[in-house]
Amino acid sequence: MSFKSQIICSTQTLVGASSTIKFFFSEALMGQHFQEVELESCEPEPGDLFLFKLRSPKAQWCGAHVGVYCGHGEIIHFEGRAPSNSGVQTLLGYCEGVVCKQGHRALQRSRELWRVLRRRGGVDPRVLESRIREAMDNDPPPYHPTSSNCVHFALNLLGVDSMSVDRNLTRD
Template sequence: MVTWDQIMFLIKGSHKNFDTIEEISLIRKGDLLMREISSIGPYHVGVYCGKHVIEFTAPENSKFSHQFTSCSSNSESGTVNKKSVKNFIAKKPYRVVRLRMAIPENFSALVEEAMDYDGIYHPLMNNCLHFALRLLELEPGSIPKSLPIQRDVEISMDDLEERATLTGRNNMEIN
């Protein structure tokens, strides 16, 4: 289920555990590209995975307005795509944000595995942000409240999970 904090993340395009990357030329694997859906928000999220952005979208025959006015789940699988950065952005305003920790060591394998994902798209239960968080091996239901800031030291997922348990990862705060 989408939490209030995730809704705010999708609307604002920022969060205290993510740094905004000002120059698109500085993008790197694991960065989230957040493209405006409309001028009043929210953002659509994809994950940069090298030369492409991987995204999870509603079924092609699903209307945008129906996705957000209906809380009932449809029975159709969402679509996973890889697009160039240019095609993902599609001349719309966007942000690039980077998690303040290392991406999973097996990130490339997770992306390849995700290409076969056939989950049911639901705007509240299984959306583009949930998909992106799973690729970063974060819980899709929440973003950890407090993450270590990435410096020159790599942090293992075991260390992160232990720290997240100690800090209560379900109580996220938005800047």
């Protein structure tokens, strides 16, 4: 890959990463599509977004991860699995996508829960169940940290167009 191509790829990666980061921090988006839920006062509902804080073991970097509550104590989420010998280039490029369903309490033990969001107007449980089944039955798409990540996966399950969310976020 030429130096110019690497710069263009890096710029696209930064722009995509910026829109994903804005998803987690944009109160305008949250107010438009979601409301925060306090789990101490109620139980999670199918379609709730669980946002987790992520930190590397040595706290050299941090990020966030999102999954969708399926009901029955389970969360479905999407993540990338890079080969063990990969470097930064693989982390900025595509790698194997993995769709997982885990118990929400087990997931909360392995990752720090940041917040829970509920889609305004709710979700149709039958449609959500159908999308979850489809995600579990089909081969997952390749994972990319900016263009095909856990945020895109979760918004797709909820029927929220991530492209319009990205456009709204870039205006903020």
